[in-house]
Amino acid sequence: MGRGQLSFAALPRSFFDRPSHEVAPDLLGRVLAHGSVAVRLTEVEAYGGPGEDPAAHTYRGRTPRNAVMFGPPGHLYVYFTYGMHFCANLVCLPDGFGSAVLLRAGEVVEGLAEARARRSNGKPLADRDLARGPARLAVALGLMREHNGLDTIMEGSPLGRPRQSATMLEGVPADPSSIRSGPRTGISTAKEVPWRFWIDGDPTVSPYRAHVPRRRNAAATSVGEAPSS
DNA sequence: GGCTGGATTCACT
């Protein structure tokens, strides 16, 4: 994808008016454009919804942090984690439900130079790694705390008109036969729920890593403990 | 008010 704006039509809000685990696979191959950078989604995870999902931020009810997830569909839910990273989600289901799809990885298809400038600190970086991982994707797109709650739905076609700040575009939906699903990455609960979806064989899909509990005070826990196998 | 753990990434071995 070269210079100039992508000419895909915008996704309608009704696209997101479904449970996140139904929206998630349909998002693969779609394009999220923010400013001059656009990313084709290759890996996503579904969270929350009508059924209780203990791994979702909405599990314990509405809070100031997760309020956007309970809002109207098609908006961005951006949260801060691990003291240094932002992750972006797209809100699903109508107002009042807490549900969203985490954007885990994608391919930068527009604004490559801009994305590279944001991601690399003067070090060489392969194109496939620009948005390979949820925090990396957020950086490549320039998404931060201030973009929490941003609407990505553009009523009508964006053709011939400037995009709004963030816009979900149709893109080219992934071939259903190439979509795989499995357990979600890095969570400590509900590990068995296969709500991670990715495009099989795509080089921009991030490697799966199981949750590893962190030790805050290694010195305090290393004395007298049996060696772990 | 203190404590814990986290939807991660990167450098280093």
Add this chain to the structure above:
DNA sequence: GTGAATCCAGCCA
């Protein structure tokens, strides 16, 4: 493969 970095939401006393 392992561990550090670093801030904050949520829980509990």
